[in-house]
Amino acid sequence: MFFSKKKLSKEKKISIENFKEHVSSGKVDFYQKYNMDFVMGFREGPWLFDIDGKKKLFNLHSNGGVFNLGHRNKEVIKVFKEGLNFYDIGNHHLLSKPRADLANMISDLMPGDLDYTIFGVSGGEAIDTALKIARGYTQRKKIISVEGGYHGHTGLSVQTGNAKYKAPFLLDSPDFIQIPYNDIEALKEILDNEVAAVIVETIPATLGMPLPQENYLKEIKELCEKKGALLILDEVQTGLGRTGKLWAFEHFDVVPDMVVLAKGLSGGIYPISATVIHKKLESVFHKDPFIHISTSGGAELGSLVALKVLEISSDKEFLQNVNHLSEEFREGLEKLQQKHNGYFKGIRRLGLMIGLELKDELAGPIMTKAAFDNDLLIVYANNDTSVVQFLPPLIIGEKDVKYVLKQLDKSFKRAAFLYKTLQIREAIKSFLN
Ligand SMILES: Cc1ncc(COP(=O)(O)O)c(C=O)c1O
Known part of the structure; x- marks a missing residue:
């Protein structure tokens, strides 16, 4: 076990047990191993809260676009x-x-x-x-x-x-x-x-x-x-x-x-x-x-x-906002790339369809965990795990961009730290192969 466990509320514990026994034992094992056993509770706009209210995640995956308009628009x-x-x-x-x-x-x-x-x-x-x-x-x-x-x-x-x-x-x-x-x-x-x-x-x-x-x-x-x-x-x-x-x-x-x-x-x-x-x-x-x-x-x-x-x-102003946010992210992401350039190698971007290129195929899963620890939901690309998908909801504002960039900065630091642990690298390697 690489990560220490927190005490769970009764409701959360039962949800996890039922999920493990009746939905997917593999998913529960996977998330517990990395201390990422978040159970979706209340959600609004770009935010998802854990069922026990103790953790929140800014949704930068948007479920591949399901939540383009945020949660519960x-x-x-x-x-x-x-x-x-x-x-x-x-x-x-x-x-x-x-x-x-x-x-x-x-x-x-x-x-x-x-x-x-x-x-x-x-x-x-x-x-x-x-x-x-x-x-x-x-x-x-x-x-x-x-x-x-x-x-x-x-x-x-x-x-x-x-x-x-x-x-x-x-x-x-x-x-x-x-x-x-x-x-x-x-x-x-x-x-x-x-x-x-x-x-x-x-x-x-x-x-x-x-x-x-x-x-x-x-x-x-x-x-x-x-x-x-x-x-x-x-x-x-x-x-x-x-x-x-x-x-x-x-x-x-x-x-x-x-x-x-x-x-x-x-x-x-x-x-x-x-x-x-x-x-x-x-x-x-x-x-x-x-x-x-x-x-x-x-x-x-x-x-x-x-x-x-x-x-x-299809509203013109809505699309203008997407392009505006894209530019805001470009500026911030380029700065982060310079700062963390051992880990963060490049940016693929069209509007808010963004991929962050990382140093190798282990770096995507590690970044997913590091971002989670910093309250960001980011998911690596399954068919090229050296990239993390960066898909914020399209309805966010400049304040959100600032928050995300600040948390990303911390996430890159944490990812570089986690990457140094041989045991973590080996576990991810064996999962990917
Ligand atoms: C590009 C693309 N096409 C099709 C699908 C399949 O959609 P669904 O999961 O709703 O069947 C997905 C799902 O992730 C997708 O990303």
């Missing part, structure tokens, strides 16, 4: 509460006003002919839908994705991911091929007329936010067009203002055939996801619209929430 809650006077999940067999309103708004906010939306509950489900449509429309089977990208854990989405998410479950399929990120030559070699789609995150979060090289996405689209394949952009993390534009692909002069939205569309309140498709692709469902069913996908209460989320996130 007041405007979102108001719409949800009002919705409860009239609506419920709705019935997926029938026509629906909130669902139609939401699809209409998404179409208005998307460029080109991205005019139809198929709703789901989770990101993985929405990716599965996109892949089904790609196969249905092209009548081809092969799907190309990027090594280290992540699109979900459901049936088809998991197939696009790295082997570590598939091999333990015997999920390998030869129709899913991965290529290195930012390597257009690799794509040229493999993209033939058996490929249904290329799927890529506009900025791959689980790979640690490497930005696409100039023209990379545009060239993918051109190659797809040449070969009759479709381009699916996963904006589950990058969408809804995270990068300073409503959709991250707007930075790269490209319009995909499909866009996938999830996480933040929920406002952190009601899960909902969207597969937004070029209008020509809707033909796949025209003859028999009942071959693709999602009972709670596009739930009416969720649709009301998502309408509010889109209204807030």
Whole structure:
């Protein structure tokens, strides 16, 4: 045991025991080992409090964008509460006003002919839908994705991911091929007329936010067009203002055939996801619209929430604030990089989609612990653990930026200290391998 234990309240102790016995023994063991057994209690804005009120965390992960608008956003809650006077999940067999309103708004906010939306509950489900449509429309089977990208854990989405998410479950399929990120030559070699789609995150979060090289996405689209394949952009993390534009692909002069939205569309309140498709692709469902069913996908209460989320996130001033905060963080982070340059090597940044490059693959997990000890929730990138993801809520202010930078400074000091302990390094090494 490297870290000493604190006395727990009864409520917290029971929650942890129940979690260990009935939800995940592995997670409890992991968090207890590092003295990070935080149990989520009250939450508001960027803050999460432990159930016993003894610890707080400033959320710099935002659950990959779920909490773009902070925890329990007041405007979102108001719409949800009002919705409860009239609506419920709705019935997926029938026509629906909130669902139609939401699809209409998404179409208005998307460029080109991205005019139809198929709703789901989770990101993985929405990716599965996109892949089904790609196969249905092209009548081809092969799907190309990027090594280290992540699109979900459901049936088809998991197939696009790295082997570590598939091999333990015997999920390998030869129709899913991965290529290195930012390597257009690799794509040229493999993209033939058996490929249904290329799927890529506009900025791959689980790979640690490497930005696409100039023209990379545009060239993918051109190659797809040449070969009759479709381009699916996963904006589950990058969408809804995270990068300073409503959709991250707007930075790269490209319009995909499909866009996938999830996480933040929920406002952190009601899960909902969207597969937004070029209008020509809707033909796949025209003859028999009942071959693709999602009972709670596009739930009416969720649709009301998502309408509010889109209204807030597409507002010009909201996006200006994201860009302003991005600059504030750039300045502060560059100073911290100079100060802690043995540990903190570089900054990847587009708006508030930020990755902090650290010295090696052990440094990300150690920084996660060091930040936790300084009241910051930061998570390392699972497919490149030398990077920590830095995704603050988009609604914070300058005072918050100052607080975060101050705590980060202390966190880097602590991380460098923890890194020196051989026992900690060995434990992390064995977990990662
Ligand atoms: C980029 C991206 N796409 C898809 C997903 C899958 O979303 P969900 O967990 O809601 O199924 C995730 C989840 O982390 C993600 O980060």
